[in-house]
Amino acid sequence: MTGRGAARRVTLLALLAVLAAWPWLAPYFAIFLMTEILILGLFAASFNLLFGYTGLLSFGHAAYFGTGAYVAALLLRDMAPPFLAVLAAAAVGAAVVALVIGWFSVRLTEVYFAMLTLAFGMMVYALVHQWRGLTGGSDGVAGFPLTAPLPGVAVNIADPVNYYYLTLILVAVSAYVLHRITVSPFGLILRSLRENSERASFAGVPVRRYRLAAFVVSGLFSGLAGALFAPFNRIAVPEMAHWTQSAEPVLMTILGGSQYFFGPFLGAGVFLLLRQWITSYTQEWMFFLGVILAFLVVFLPRGLLGLFDRWLGGRS
Amino acid sequence: MQRARLLFAMLAALLLAAAPAAAQEKQPIRIGAIYILSGAFATYGEFARNGIQLAVDEINESGGILGRPVAFMMEDSQGKANVAIQAARKLVFQENVDLLMGLDSSGVANGIAPVVPELQRPFLITHAASPDVTGKLCNKWLFRNSVNVNQNMKAAALVAKELDARRWTTIGPDYAFGHQSWEFFQKYLKAEKPDVEFMAETAFPKFGAEDFTPFINAVIAAKPDGVLISEWGGDLVNFVRQANNLGFFDQDFELLMTLGAATEVLYALGDQMPEGKWVGTRYWFLGKDTPRNKAFVEAYHKRFGNYPSYNAQNAYAGVYTFKAAIEKADTVEPERVIEAMSGLEVEAPIGTYTIRREDHQALVDGFWGVTKASGDYPIRILEPMRVFAAADITPPPEETGCNLQQTAEQ
Known part of the structure; x- marks a missing residue:
């Protein structure tokens, strides 16, 4: 047991070391790519708290991602507070939206839950798309400054390398927190809800309240991912709240393996690398990506990590 | 132990991803072009591609620019600012282009304009008409050879x-x-x-x-x-x-x-x-009845079977704008090229136009x-x-x- 734990810790540390040395290891453009992988990996991991651990398939997670993106972009444009304050406000804002939407949505499960979250998600999209006076409509919010992370910390985060490190630190901390949540007593109850919510309910678990709590935590980290994504892109656009954005964490999670904590991160990496690679050859990347994803989902129901697990002689 | 191996496998995959480091052939002058290439507006990207292709081939047949051949590559903006920004980063930092051109939509142009100084490349807008990119969002890297709003x-x-x-x-x-x-x-x-x-x-x-x-x-x-x-x-x-x-x-x-x-x-x-x-x-x-325009229309029609649009002409003229600027600067060094582009006079099918020093808008009819x-x-x-x-x-x-x-x- 201790041997396994130690080996695991060493590998994780090595992974972190590679990520920390990434700007020296990789060509310059790969910094952008890895920043995006980290941000969307966090988005997918927060989605997976609900999907993989609680057993609720949300099709509207772009609502919180988009809220985070817009709160961050608008704060930076209109008030320009320190960047970490922007991120905190955006994450909290997304959590509030998740609380409202979640309060209605957790009453349902399965496809009804998915449909309801999709509907709420599209309401948020319609709001940012049509409230031209505030959000700039389909032009989005652009041209905002990137402020110092904290007052007195004169780091220029407009530099892609610095932004990468900021993202890496925040994603690593968030991943740690999310992981702690999944192995905590709270996380175990969430898993019991996934396995059999009726039995959990008979055992005295207030099912809806736990689902709502998971929903809000998930929304909070999705919001943080969105708040990192808009400044990374230098723009917040309505597409970031669109259902196609909601589909990305679903695909990434299934691709990587929803049963594994790092599955969504791996899925995000493979998804974005595939996109990068295919778009170098053709503009019709969606078609080829679709074929590859369909193939993977049919033949690898437990995702890429499930496949590796099997290769490495893991669980049958 | 499996979990540890699993993480190790991920690590190895990560390293592999970093491997295809760019070993770029530095010889040709490289132009990166960002247009709408998919969806209901894709014909605009198609006409722009034709215009660029024609200009690049003409230039290469007559000895290139400063003796170097010209190469170009296209990226799809999908008509979205965030996609165009990513495409521009890819073109500059991965494909090492020397020059950037394109943009079909004002929304895209307004979104990308504040990011252009970070790319440190001349960016010639050939279509998007937003007054802001040669107005309140202007910067020394941004130029436009198309009629604006x-x-x-x-x-x-x-x-x-x-x-x-x-x-x-x-x-x-x-x-x-x-x-x-x-x-x-x-x-x-x-x-x-x-x-x-x-x-x-x-x-x-x-x-x-x-x-x-x-x-x-x-x-x-x-x-x-x-x-x-x-x-x-x-x-x-x-x-x-x-x-x-x-x-x-x-x-x-x-x-x-x-x-x-x-x-x-x-x-x-x-x-x-x-x-x-x-x-x-x-x-x-x-x-325009000028020989320059007639030659362009004829060559374009002969090669592509239709008559050039403004997007085709502007993209074509855009390549010649770069040629004139690089020849004036006698280098492709970005800072020197943008200096040369400011106030530059270009002979194009649409007529001879000057890129105004004050806002980098070309004076086109x-x-x-x-x-x-x-x-x-x-x-x-x-x-x-x-x-x-x-x-x-x-x-x-x-x-x-x-x-x-x-x-x-x-």
Whole structure:
């Protein structure tokens, strides 16, 4: 047991070391790519708290991602507070939206839950798309400054390398927190809800309240991912709240393996690398990506990590 | 143990991903071009690609630029600013392009403009008309060789002034371009003809909307005297088809289609484009009698089988703008190239234009005309046609809101 734990810790540390040395290891453009992988990996991991651990398939997670993106972009444009304050406000804002939407949505499960979250998600999209006076409509919010992370910390985060490190630190901390949540007593109850919510309910678990709590935590980290994504892109656009954005964490999670904590991160990496690679050859990347994803989902129901697990002689 | 191995496998995958480090052949001068290459607006990207291809081949056949060949690569903006920003980063940091050009939409141009200084490459906008990129968002890296909204609307106002229409409304796409077209049209027409009236009932369908019926009906019901239509590309094609069915063009009001004479649209519509309507464009292939223009139109038609649009001409002229700038600077070093581009005079099919020092907007003529069927061409042509000299339609630098002196220090 201790041997396994130690080996695991060493590998994780090595992974972190590679990520920390990434700007020296990789060509310059790969910094952008890895920043995006980290941000969307966090988005997918927060989605997976609900999907993989609680057993609720949300099709509207772009609502919180988009809220985070817009709160961050608008704060930076209109008030320009320190960047970490922007991120905190955006994450909290997304959590509030998740609380409202979640309060209605957790009453349902399965496809009804998915449909309801999709509907709420599209309401948020319609709001940012049509409230031209505030959000700039389909032009989005652009041209905002990137402020110092904290007052007195004169780091220029407009530099892609610095932004990468900021993202890496925040994603690593968030991943740690999310992981702690999944192995905590709270996380175990969430898993019991996934396995059999009726039995959990008979055992005295207030099912809806736990689902709502998971929903809000998930929304909070999705919001943080969105708040990192808009400044990374230098723009917040309505597409970031669109259902196609909601589909990305679903695909990434299934691709990587929803049963594994790092599955969504791996899925995000493979998804974005595939996109990068295919778009170098053709503009019709969606078609080829679709074929590859369909193939993977049919033949690898437990995702890429499930496949590796099997290769490495893991669980049958 | 499996979990540890698992993480190790992920680590190995990560390292592999970093492996394809760029071993770039530094020889050719590389141009990165960002246009819409997919969806309902993809013909614009296609025409731009043709224009670039033609110019690049001509230049390479006659010895290249400074003895170096020219190569270009295209990226799809999908008409979205965030996609275009990612594409620009990829072109500069992965493909190591020396020059950037493109952009089909004002929304995209406004989004990307603040990011351009980070790319440290000359960026020549050949289509997007947003006044802001040579106005409040201007910077020393950004240039434009295409007619902008100000110029196009000033010309529209000069046409509208002579029409017998007093109450005007608009139908335009619901993003920067549609709203700014209407704003500048009002401003310029009011100055030319103070007794006009602008209606509160306007129609702004979503960009890429497929159903324009409710908007068309609303405008017919509002009974205006004149309608400014700033729909463009695939939207304009859909709009005109639906407007035909609803009898929109038989109504008793004047029409100005600000980008109706884009040949992409005229080819797509064929006989469905009504006759006798005012349409504008940023270049008209029959608009100039110069040998330069005739040679271009002939070469383009011979190679691609259709007549060049403004997007094709602007992209073609864009490549020659880079050529002139690099030859003037005698280097492709970005800082020196943008210095050379400021105030540069370029001979192009559309005419010889100067890139103004104050805001980096090229002084190009605007074209308007009335649609007419012709036995000699498969598309509607403009007759009569009016060419507005750049000097008459371009606002003075102090009105643009651009201050390159100030932004240069950033």
